[in-house]
Amino acid sequence: MKQKGAIPPSRNPSLPRCPTGIQGLDEITGGGLPLGRPTLVCGGAGCGKTLMAAEFLVRGAVEFGEPGVFMSFEESESELKANVASLGFDLAGLVQRRKIVLDYVHIEPSEFQESGDYDLEGLFVRLNHAIDSIGAKRVVMDTLEALFAGLRNEAILRAELRRLFRWLKAKGVTAVITAERGREQLTRNGLEEYVSDCVIMLDHRVVDQIATRKLRVVKFRGALHGTNEFPFLIGDTGISVLPITSLGLNHKTSNERIGTGVPRLDAMLGGRGFFRGSSVLMTGTPGTGKTIVAANIASAACKRGERALFFSFEESPSQIIRNMQSIGLHLEPFVRKGLLRFHSARPSLYGLEMHLATMFKEIAAFLPQVVIVDPVTSLMDSGTPSECRAMVTRLVDYLKARQVTTIFTSLTQGGHALQQSEASMSSLMDSWLLLQDLEGNGERNRVLYVLKARGMAHSNQVREFLISKNGVDLVDAYIGASGVLTGSARAAQEALEKATALANLQEAARRKRELGHKQEVLERQISGLRSDYETEAVELRRIDQQVGTRTLVLTTERAASGRLRQADAHASHGTRDKPKLGNGRP
Amino acid sequence: MKKHKTAKRHSKIWQLLLYVIDQTPKSQTAFLNLKRVCETHLKGRYRITVIDLEKHPQLAKGAQILAIPTVVRRLPSPVRTIIGNLSDTERLLVGLDLRASG
Numbered sequence: 001m002k003q004k005g006a007i008p009p010s011r012n013p014s015l016p017r018c019p020t021g022i023q024g025l026d027e028i029t030g031g032g033l034p035l036g037r038p039t040l041v042c043g044g045a046g047c048g049k050t051l052m053a054a055e056f057l058v059r060g061a062v063e064f065g066e067p068g069v070f071m072s073f074e075e076s077e078s079e080l081k082a083n084v085a086s087l088g089f090d091l092a093g094l095v096q097r098r099k100i101v102l103d104y105v106h107i108e109p110s111e112f113q114e115s116g117d118y119d120l121e122g123l124f125v126r127l128n129h130a131i132d133s134i135g136a137k138r139v140v141m142d143t144l145e146a147l148f149a150g151l152r153n154e155a156i157l158r159a160e161l162r163r164l165f166r167w168l169k170a171k172g173v174t175a176v177i178t179a180e181r182g183r184e185q186l187t188r189n190g191l192e193e194y195v196s197d198c199v200i201m202l203d204h205r206v207v208d209q210i211a212t213r214k215l216r217v218v219k220f221r222g223a224l225h226g227t228n229e230f231p232f233l234i235g236d237t238g239i240s241v242l243p244i245t246s247l248g249l250n251h252k253t254s255n256e257r258i259g260t261g262v263p264r265l266d267a268m269l270g271g272r273g274f275f276r277g278s279s280v281l282m283t284g285t286p287g288t289g290k291t292i293v294a295a296n297i298a299s300a301a302c303k304r305g306e307r308a309l310f311f312s313f314e315e316s317p318s319q320i321i322r323n324m325q326s327i328g329l330h331l332e333p334f335v336r337k338g339l340l341r342f343h344s345a346r347p348s349l350y351g352l353e354m355h356l357a358t359m360f361k362e363i364a365a366f367l368p369q370v371v372i373v374d375p376v377t378s379l380m381d382s383g384t385p386s387e388c389r390a391m392v393t394r395l396v397d398y399l400k401a402r403q404v405t406t407i408f409t410s411l412t413q414g415g416h417a418l419q420q421s422e423a424s425m426s427s428l429m430d431s432w433l434l435l436q437d438l439e440g441n442g443e444r445n446r447v448l449y450v451l452k453a454r455g456m457a458h459s460n461q462v463r464e465f466l467i468s469k470n471g472v473d474l475v476d477a478y479i480g481a482s483g484v485l486t487g488s489a490r491a492a493q494e495a496l497e498k499a500t501a502l503a504n505l506q507e508a509a510r511r512k513r514e515l516g517h518k519q520e521v522l523e524r525q526i527s528g529l530r531s532d533y534e535t536e537a538v539e540l541r542r543i544d545q546q547v548g549t550r551t552l553v554l555t556t557e558r559a560a561s562g563r564l565r566q567a568d569a570h571a572s573h574g575t576r577d578k579p580k581l582g583n584g585r586p
Numbered sequence: 587m588k589k590h591k592t593a594k595r596h597s598k599i600w601q602l603l604l605y606v607i608d609q610t611p612k613s614q615t616a617f618l619n620l621k622r623v624c625e626t627h628l629k630g631r632y633r634i635t636v637i638d639l640e641k642h643p644q645l646a647k648g649a650q651i652l653a654i655p656t657v658v659r660r661l662p663s664p665v666r667t668i669i670g671n672l673s674d675t676e677r678l679l680v681g682l683d684l685r686a687s688g
Contacts, residue, residue: 111666111667113667114669115672116673116674118653125654
């Protein structure tokens with residue numbers, strides 16, 4: 001058994017346990033049945049009492065090296081061997097190797113006549129002989145109630161049973177006693193009165209045409225034990241009990257990221273994809289490409305050399321492979337290499353528990369790094385919402401504990417983006433991708449966005465999700481004032497934008513040309529003005545010169561005239577020029 | 587294995603096996619009761635074999651012994667089984683098919 005090493009140690013060291021090796025049962029009971037004491041397993045017809053007892057014995061002999069005695073009151077040795085052989089237990093071989101002794105106690109009331117007082121010492125002798133012959137540590141008595149049918153003197157029988165259980169305890173064997181379920185008490189004949197250490201109740205009930213087996217530890221003296229009902233299954237490797245509560249929220253988390261196989265999707269998820277061991281919910285209406293995204297993730301895992309397990313509840317493996325081929329995703333080589341495994345089953349094939357247990361078994365056998373459940377909503381039909389939620393919780397916990405990345409696809413009915421079941425399920429999920437159809441302009445287009453992604457920066461953008469024969473791709477959807485545009489509308493918008501851009505470009509060029517022209521004109525004007533100015537400046541300089549000259553002349557003339565006038569007064573000044581008259585103007 | 591040959595050979599010898607464990611008062615009583623009935627009804631044509639399972643526990647399984655004491659009528663066939671200390675003679679006679687029941 002895979003879980004052999006995972007048996008938790010007894011929570012109560014004062015009460016030693018005897019591990020059953022039955023998957024899950026040891027977890028519930030905190031290590032196993034009370035060692036050296038009898039345990040009562042009761043339940044209705046066909047609930048698996050005999051198989052549980054047989055498994056306890058076989059696993060004891062095979063896994064724990066404890067030989068056992070199977071005392072059967074109902075089935076003959078050959079019947080028993082044949083019955084447990086269907087679970088893969090080689091009872092006949094174990095008997096041959098003297099690991100197990102079978103003793104069929106045949107009681108036929110019509111062949112018996114009781115006369116006077118007796119005891120069941122014969123049974124004790126047989127049992128004792130069987131135990132001693134192989135040094136048995138485990139004993140199964142299945143079912144003692146046959147004695148009540150065979151023997152009339154109930155007073156003797158009850159006294160002897162009491163003695164039997166005392167004797168078993170004194171003998172130090174761990175015993176499993178099976179008993180038929182009673183109407184008002186646990187067992188039909190009140191055997192629980194004698195076996196007071198541990199009582200396990202098995203139940204097989206049918207709800208909505210789906211049968212579920214349940215196990216409950218009614219009593220476990222001196223020890224903590226789970227009191228809930230636990231679903232259990234009888235599969236081809238024996239019984240497996242599925243503990244719900246034993247799994248805590250203490251799984252390790254990984255910082256490793258794994259790609260989705262769609263680069264743009266990775267980019268939306270902070271550039272590196274999902275966290276390893278995270279659970280991803282992918283919801284979408286029919287035909288939005290959930291399976292395709294899931295298959296891409298599986299294929300990406302296989303390309304990394306990891307194993308992927310694909311649970312398909314709607315399509316057969318060959319159908320998925322064929323359909324994925326059409327978008328250029330070749331899954332078959334991975335299947336052949338043993339990296340990809342499909343498990344297809346109709347949801348209505350069996351109950352939720354059976355599905356869950358089958359999944360657990362597949363996961364335990366294949367040890368995948370990526371698990372895809374497509375779609376998880378199909379399973380929802382097999383149980384009530386609370387059961388489904390419990391189931392998904394268990395599946396998520398189980399997979400997280402094993403660091404398995406899980407993709408759940410979820411089908412939503414057209415129109416509603418979210419449904420109640422998803423809203424409740426989503427809180428269990430680390431990431432949530434939403435695939436949606438957008439209708440408009442007479443066409444339907446797929447979009448994808450990341451609704452949530454715990455622990456990573458992620459894009460808030462809606463991306464158009466394109467599926468072609470070359471695979472899938474994500475393109476930016478056009479988001480504008482008129483809303484989100486996809487498909488041909490996006491293409492049209494893009495063309496429109498391109499045209500507008502071109503027009504803008506041309507306009508800009510024209511303007512640039514105009515401006516250049518203007519500049520030219522302006523420059524020409526400037527140069528004209530400058531030449532004007534220069535002309536004027538030259539003129540001005542000339543005027544200035546003239547004025548200067550004239551002023552000089554004037555001054556000179558004035559001086560000369562002054563001198564002349566002074567000469568009038570002083571006459572001693574020499575004569576230089578001809579004397580001028582008037583105001584000195586030329 | 588103690589053998590009590592009570593009579594000479596007869597055409598119809600009854601073979602009776604009495605399974606006991608140790609010489610307990612209960613098994614003593616059973617033996618005496620059985621012998622008394624046989625003496626009364628089968629004088630000279632019965633043979634009682636007492637088998638002590640304490641000494642031969644391996645015989646219990648094959649003979650399908652559950653209760654002690656047990657008398658098995660091996661012959662004449664069919665095999666009949668009576669359990670108890672055989673204090674209820676009526677039942678013993680019915681069990682041995684020496685008297686029609688009821």
